[in-house]
Amino acid sequence: MLIVMKSGAAEQEIAAVVKVVEQLGYRSHVMPGATRTAIGITGNPGAVDPARFENLAGVAEAIRVSKPYKLITLDLQPDKTVVRVGDAMIGGDELAVIAGPCAIESRAQAFAVAATVQRSGARFFRGGAFKPRSSPYEFPGLGEEGLKILANVREEFGLKIVTEALDVAGVDLVEQYGDVIQIGARNMQNFSLLRRAGRSKLPVLLKRGMAATLDEWLLAAEYVMSEGNYQVILCERGVRTFALHTRNTLDLAAVPAVRRISHLPVVIDASHAAGKNYMVAPLARAGVAAGADGVLVEVHNDPKSALCDAAQALTLGEYEEMLSQLRAIREVVAP
Amino acid sequence: MLIVMKSGAAEQEIAAVVKVVEQLGYRSHVMPGATRTAIGITGNPGAVDPARFENLAGVAEAIRVSKPYKLITLDLQPDKTVVRVGDAMIGGDELAVIAGPCAIESRAQAFAVAATVQRSGARFFRGGAFKPRSSPYEFPGLGEEGLKILANVREEFGLKIVTEALDVAGVDLVEQYGDVIQIGARNMQNFSLLRRAGRSKLPVLLKRGMAATLDEWLLAAEYVMSEGNYQVILCERGVRTFALHTRNTLDLAAVPAVRRISHLPVVIDASHAAGKNYMVAPLARAGVAAGADGVLVEVHNDPKSALCDAAQALTLGEYEEMLSQLRAIREVVAP
């Protein structure tokens, strides 16, 4: 924490700040400048709340210096985390591909897509049984029935199942039928859900919230890890901006930014960022080129009749073509 | 829904769109223009998913026309909803004032603030027992212990209690000890929580999400109402933007915008938008001037030692001064 005093701050005001610092058990470092004095604080075990100082007389600003997270940092674990799901992995040498329909609609649909996903060499199958929908009048997913279909896909095709839990009860169900618990953008700060996922034995794929800063996203991962589950995969899926040509603005700078701070793997969800079929492949390629450990992508055997997010689903043919490009780019970036 | 064809769209492409419209059981209206043809769709009972059309050959754009909500609209109920909590109300003639500390820290703190809130003539007391915190290492609130203190405040001072539920279990507890269930910005699209609140007998104060559009916010209210609970109060608390001089950017245009569409009352949370003590009164005044039905505001008997959001809490004196301004402005706006 650095306290910046106003330019005309009185000696007693400075002394009063120093006193508060010392009452908190920290050390203060007074630095008189040409126009203003700054006071550095050290000795604090965790982050100091700037609010303790901002309203003191003579204080212009309190600037946070320490970062509030610990477990996600390279300081704590310099080697990159590789999340293993059976013999498949995310964060290792191979590009992780997590493909499937937006929502599980029927056994026939799931199996048709899964056959292509398997043939493409991808190891993970995604598909929603519980869908968070903005409107209460939209298709909410098949529920546990959908999870059972996913479990069948796992048996039949040997694919690992990534599927979303919307609440604490949902985590119980995903533990029963799936392999990776997905936490969606809308739930990134649903702390009850994060804590429950942190007590699971399954890895957690944590999507970035629509308006989440990097720090908030990493702190959400910290919530999961602070309960003991270190198998966290971060997923960038675009943030909300003024731009209307795309559903969300994919923030690929998040990939190198996370790498610089954290040992956790990062994947990108090209489909939700794009919102439009023709943008998915360009954005997925961009994500891999930026250094992501994997991609989530929506494919559908018959996009026109999809019950959810039809506009952004790839056909099976488009998906296979894209995948060969992604693998070639991966070779360039991480040979 | 309006389908806009590309400028060179072929006759068969137009015919194919018309066919899809008719297969869905709707009526199509072909409007040939100088450069492009548009096709209107009518006869659809609810919103049509644009995705059904966007990837058809020759289609440039599918524009949604119908709004996806029903219960919140003035079309359904032309008279403004007045939410009644015993003899107090929100949405009626009187400005609703919901004041109290960010978090309940102790019985002494709660009672000291409550005495001022009661004396000021406000009818609602706010205070968090369960606090959503970005970091797992920050003060999470006193939990049920805090709720018991709130119940004591109600008995002792006759104030109505507005307090946050973070999850389904939290709603059970608020029902036991409080008067109004607050749903926070981070949970605006926590649909399990919305549905549970929709089955409560208590009114729901629904904060706008940090990056929620007006439609998404109204649809969240629609979730609550679709379960049978029509006592919903909307609360604008600022949205996330690039602006750093304020914690969130208070979007006061939301007040007239909601009014134009919905019968639900709207209040504003000046404290969370401001994030800084000196901005709270100006923003609260602005909210009342814009036509809000009430204000949420954080007051604390000793802001410097507050365990949560200290920087934005008003002292008891500042609070009382502000309140007399708010009431005078209310007189101008809704005499």
Added chain:
Amino acid sequence: MLIVMKSGAAEQEIAAVVKVVEQLGYRSHVMPGATRTAIGITGNPGAVDPARFENLAGVAEAIRVSKPYKLITLDLQPDKTVVRVGDAMIGGDELAVIAGPCAIESRAQAFAVAATVQRSGARFFRGGAFKPRSSPYEFPGLGEEGLKILANVREEFGLKIVTEALDVAGVDLVEQYGDVIQIGARNMQNFSLLRRAGRSKLPVLLKRGMAATLDEWLLAAEYVMSEGNYQVILCERGVRTFALHTRNTLDLAAVPAVRRISHLPVVIDASHAAGKNYMVAPLARAGVAAGADGVLVEVHNDPKSALCDAAQALTLGEYEEMLSQLRAIREVVAP
């Protein structure tokens, strides 16, 4: 400037940073913490570029502490600036009202509106002769012909003329016919234009850019002032966000934020923020309640046939009704 070292930074890395600080002629203050060392810099005459340090080995972050502006600050001039235009003023006791049509369309239109503006007691008339339009195919204003009509309005009604200059040549013309040079949001960082306005004898009304931070806006004012023109009025007119129910999101927290740092007066443009007629009065009231020194508002004698921004113009009747509310609120805020 505060340099934060990485947690494992070596002694030589710290020494290297100190050496760079000293080479620049500044003083360094090394503060070793539990996990990381921070280095304060003092003795710098102006802002230090963080980039000088960010790529040095062992450096985690360089945090700017000094603010880059001088002339706009309360440090330099503790008393509020009152901009005087003849016997009218902005920033004084009286609420400044700057009203008129978006664009000057004809002498008849300008005179019809001016008669109402004069009768309402407002002292400033606004109207564009040069209109910045997103498309090259839209009405660009009447040009010098429009300025001549404005000069006639001044003579006939005794109103002060506020009108926009789009470029250096435009400033010459506004100096000839007008009283206050308006610089629009799109030109807030048109530095040639700012410098030219800074050499004018006329006051400058400087709109905030659509995505300008508070610092950038204040620095744009600093550009004007650094050329010698201290008569600057800041104008908040909304910023661009994801919210679609309004043309721009009016950021009223900017009013107290500017007040806290600067002696310059601040007015708000309710019409451009709203973009819709029915939102203008609520937002104008909110601006005055937040403490603005004045309001810009678009009025038109026949909004339906306006050539520019018709949707947001008030009728003459709506304008007069709103004005009496604004004055009553002003009484409450600054009695």
Added chain:
Amino acid sequence: MLIVMKSGAAEQEIAAVVKVVEQLGYRSHVMPGATRTAIGITGNPGAVDPARFENLAGVAEAIRVSKPYKLITLDLQPDKTVVRVGDAMIGGDELAVIAGPCAIESRAQAFAVAATVQRSGARFFRGGAFKPRSSPYEFPGLGEEGLKILANVREEFGLKIVTEALDVAGVDLVEQYGDVIQIGARNMQNFSLLRRAGRSKLPVLLKRGMAATLDEWLLAAEYVMSEGNYQVILCERGVRTFALHTRNTLDLAAVPAVRRISHLPVVIDASHAAGKNYMVAPLARAGVAAGADGVLVEVHNDPKSALCDAAQALTLGEYEEMLSQLRAIREVVAP
């Protein structure tokens, strides 16, 4: 244009809208729906201003359908524009590389960087002689002296010069010394500058404004083209969002979005988007993978002592390594 009536709109209100449409000389198409009536408008030669209708009685909304641009569209020119500068080109088969320092600081610096740029096989050299700086107290560039150095670089190394013009007078100078006129993000809606560049014989590299929608950016290109200069290169350089881990949020979805509408080439500026050295290569790779026609990138022979944007400049070695990756990715995307 589509006019959506309120659900309870009266017959006369609908008739009144139809009458206005016909007075404007257009055709109306009334489509009665279950709850509301919509009225389509055709026969309009250009875009219709929604404001003409929004305030009419009974109107809920006026939705723009026609796009306001013409010259930039694939409708007008289905083949992609290839901008030729002597024997170099942008938009053709080869990836265009535009590299150089942020600002020209001296002949020695420019030549040192240019030698590397030439050796790398890039055809374009960038460097600012006139720098737009947020603060009046920062280094503004060497002015015409800098342009002369750039002209020397051209002679000596055979590189094409891309350099920024800040105003109309600047275009005159760039025409004298350079090859491509760069228009910066802050000037994207400086219409005097756009019109002047539109009368130049040199190609124009048009950066997207910090908060510009796709439509506004394309309309700015339309301004240049409407004056007769069809040699326009669009440059995505990141937009302003709430995200703080990066200087601007690079919006790579803009690349496929532009492609879908326009024949103009698109390049990306990885350096300004990143703001940090370590992010430049990942973002440049992502841009090429998304399908951009080229990249702008800042390189410096001695980044630590750069007078401008030091934090984001690549060293010569980093630049060469990145370039080989970009070319390999280009092979994958556009073999």
